[in-house]
Amino acid sequence: MAKRIDISGLSAYYGSHRAIDDISMSVEPRSVTAFIGPSGCGKSTFLRTLNRMHEVTPGGRVEGKVLLDNEDLYGSGVDPVSVRRTIGMVFQRPNPFPTMSIYDNVAAGLRLNGKYKKSDLDGVVEKSLKGANLWNEVKDRLNKPGSGLSGGQQQRLCIARAIAVEPQVLLMDEPCSALDPISTLAIEDLVGELKSQFTIVIVTHNMQQAARVSDRTAFFNLSAVGQPGKLIEIDDTERIFSNPTVQATEDYISGRFG
């Protein structure tokens, strides 16, 4: 069920400002691809173009092609809603729905889309929570509000919510930046397990994290503040961290900027 993504000539804009410029790359199925790069280089924007969330921002617009198994996400007649059902997303800050219980949060995607059988729902919720390594912590309080959980638990709840709708691809936008090392470890382990089923793209500021969890790493950079971000290089994670082709990548990874 995992699919590959091929991006060609993709640029994204906020109004007239170009945030990312002419990016072409591929994301392999059943693997973890990490995006690294300095703040403001357009990693998150690029990630959001992959499930058409970029256009939700006022003034957001995209040029170029994103092929999901050879089907262009930006082709005419493509419904962004069905794109987002196929390509799920986990955000930087945990954002469980505050009006819903833990159970309802996980079931939200199915319930709101109306495509489910009532008898299946319990099973899906349990499977998703187990998939997100959260089941044992919350199984006795499924009807309590999701906002009562700790930050790390909330983030895993959001992951459970995202995988409950069984997407083909899971996009994660700095999922651990607000979490402590133990919760981070839990989520990294989870990413390692999830890649057997999903294609995963993860944005991170944490170099070690990229090295630990990803199979391939893409390095983004921008030439100056206000300039659009560019893809510098993408390669197997091992190569990026041991022997990158581009000098800028090595400088960034080893902490020597500029």
Next chain:
Amino acid sequence: MTDVVLDKAPVNDTPPPPSSTLRQPRLPRWAPLGIGALSAALGSGVGLVAGLESRIQWGLIAALLYVVINYTLATLVEGSRQAKDRLATSVVWVCFLAAVVPLVSLIWETVVRGSKVMGVDFLTHSMNGVITLQEGGGAYHALIGTVEQVAIASIIAAPLGLLTAIYLVEYGGGKLAKAVTFFVDVMTGIPSIVAGLFVLAFWILYLGFDYSGFAGAMALAILMLPIVVRSTEEMLKLVPNELREASLALGVPKWLTILRVVLPTAIGGITTGIMLAIARIAGETAPILLLVFGSPSINNNPMEGAQSSLPYYVYEQWKLGNTASFDRAWAAALLLIIFVMVLNLVARAIASWKAPKSGR
């Protein structure tokens, strides 16, 4: 068991060095209370001696004294920074009392005077056939009128206002949204008599309909609409964008996101806003005067014929100018306050029931 040890002053029982920058002389903890009592006494004293009749003047003198004494004492004892702190604190307290005293006295006055004739008879009888000089009669017809007119106005204005606010926050952004915001702002400033005159000119004089509770309700809806739009708009803006994005990223269409995620998150505040708008229009007299005409007898049909309403009833009874009618006016005023208060309590209950829950 550690108490015994602690009794012997474990830290330091030598006095701090005189040059200590961390300790300064402080006024005793009861100082604000003491100064309050003192200035109240002084205020009354000055008032008595000077022969001022109004208790309000006594209070103002006491309030002024309270602020001044607080500031002076603190300057002398504690230094200028603490004195500014005390000045601000005392001004806040005085303002608080200045706001609360009229409110409490208003409610007290209404309860005391209104409870004279308030009772089952008052609530279940109209003024039909009651000689206005006599005691008796009631406000049943006015209560019916208020409930019906306010209900119709809310049924018109609440959904309209809610949808307008949703448009402005979730979809708007262009010139149309700016124009709508502008006109909503203008509508907020419409005096109620103008709303009444508009409906009178359009509905009764131009279209030729008769006086009715419905005509009054339309004017009330015009008054209610901008308040609902404004408060709902603010509440929707408070919903974090992350929740909308979380829902959209699950593949939920936008309209469903608004309906199932945004609105439930904001429902507490929206309800409160609508209830406040209802409370605001429940006390309107001018449109009722123009459009509902007023009637001493019970008319359950808001679509036809004159009705009454509580604020109109208060006005009418007060104008009659005799003891019995004054009592009835006060009782109706009390009834109106209770009506609005019950609505508010219901709103608060809904708000706290529906509000996003935290806790484990």
